[in-house]
Amino acid sequence: MDQKSLRVSQLATYHICPRKIYFEEGTTKPTQPGKETLLLKELSHLLPEIIRRKDEISEDDIRKAFHDICKELASIYPDTFGETPREELDELITQLDAKTIADGLSTHLREEKREFIDSITPHASEPLLYSEKHRLTGMPNKIVKIGDELVPSVLKTGRPPKNGVWKTERLRLTSYAILIEERYNTIVKRGIVEYMRYGTIRRVKIRARDRREVLQTLHKIRKIHKNQIIPEKPLSAPCERCEHNKKCEITPETLSSKFF
Numbered sequence: 001m002d003q004k005s006l007r008v009s010q011l012a013t014y015h016i017c018p019r020k021i022y023f024e025e026g027t028t029k030p031t032q033p034g035k036e037t038l039l040l041k042e043l044s045h046l047l048p049e050i051i052r053r054k055d056e057i058s059e060d061d062i063r064k065a066f067h068d069i070c071k072e073l074a075s076i077y078p079d080t081f082g083e084t085p086r087e088e089l090d091e092l093i094t095q096l097d098a099k100t101i102a103d104g105l106s107t108h109l110r111e112e113k114r115e116f117i118d119s120i121t122p123h124a125s126e127p128l129l130y131s132e133k134h135r136l137t138g139m140p141n142k143i144v145k146i147g148d149e150l151v152p153s154v155l156k157t158g159r160p161p162k163n164g165v166w167k168t169e170r171l172r173l174t175s176y177a178i179l180i181e182e183r184y185n186t187i188v189k190r191g192i193v194e195y196m197r198y199g200t201i202r203r204v205k206i207r208a209r210d211r212r213e214v215l216q217t218l219h220k221i222r223k224i225h226k227n228q229i230i231p232e233k234p235l236s237a238p239c240e241r242c243e244h245n246k247k248c249e250i251t252p253e254t255l256s257s258k259f260f
């Protein structure tokens with residue numbers, strides 16, 4: 001794989017703060033998901049099996065699923081869960097609201113069982129995708145198949161917006177769509193976000209303007225890397241929880257450019 005390829009996650013980073021792209025150049029390792037995210041990810045993979053047998057999902061179904069998942073976490077993620085005591089896992093399960101998850105999933109089941117099952121059943125799980133053309137790499141949580149269509153699906157632990165999906169998620173889905181099209185020689189029309197903590201699944205169209213924005217963002221990221229220009233601090237940058245805030249504070253504003 002080309003050393004200078006970009007990761008899909010960098011597009012989301014750029015939209016949070018383009019300066020982060022400058023400070024993270026040369027970082028090859030994507031950040032590891034936390035324990036709660038991994039627990040929800042395993043629930044997402046177990047769901048099709050649970051749902052096929054049901055018309056309604058209960059709180060107990062979700063709790064039982066979490067307990068079953070916990071038995072295998074150390075084998076699936078030995079680095080993260082190898083040493084985790086049972087009490088910590090129980091605490092993690094308690095923090096996740098099984099009723100909210102069950103209620104959300106049951107609403108989908110009542111509305112459209114067949115398409116819902118297709119929307120969550122992996123055709124490919126965590127496939128590593130690479131585009132030669134765009135020098136872009138990424139790994140969606142799943143690719144699902146709805147009819148003849150391949151659809152990228154990502155898992156999110158945060159709250160869904162009132163309608164549709166958040167902007168960074170839309171860009172991720174569009175990036176995965178571009179990668180799937182090159183790998184499978186197809187056209188991707190839709191993407192899915194699983195807000196698993198809320199039992200909510202959202203489908204969105206992949207729009208031409210999102211494709212344009214993905215390509216433009218790739219160009220801007222490459223320009224930051226190539227020209228070594230520090231983008232200006234955006235007004236809404238989340239500096240308090242940023243790991244680069246020390247370096248960023250001592251970067252003179254005169255070195256930065258507003259053209260990103």
Ligand code: SF4
Pocket residue numbers: 017018019020023233234237238239240242243244245246248
């Ligand atoms: S400290 Fe703020 S401006 Fe600097 S990289 Fe982080 S988020 Fe961006």
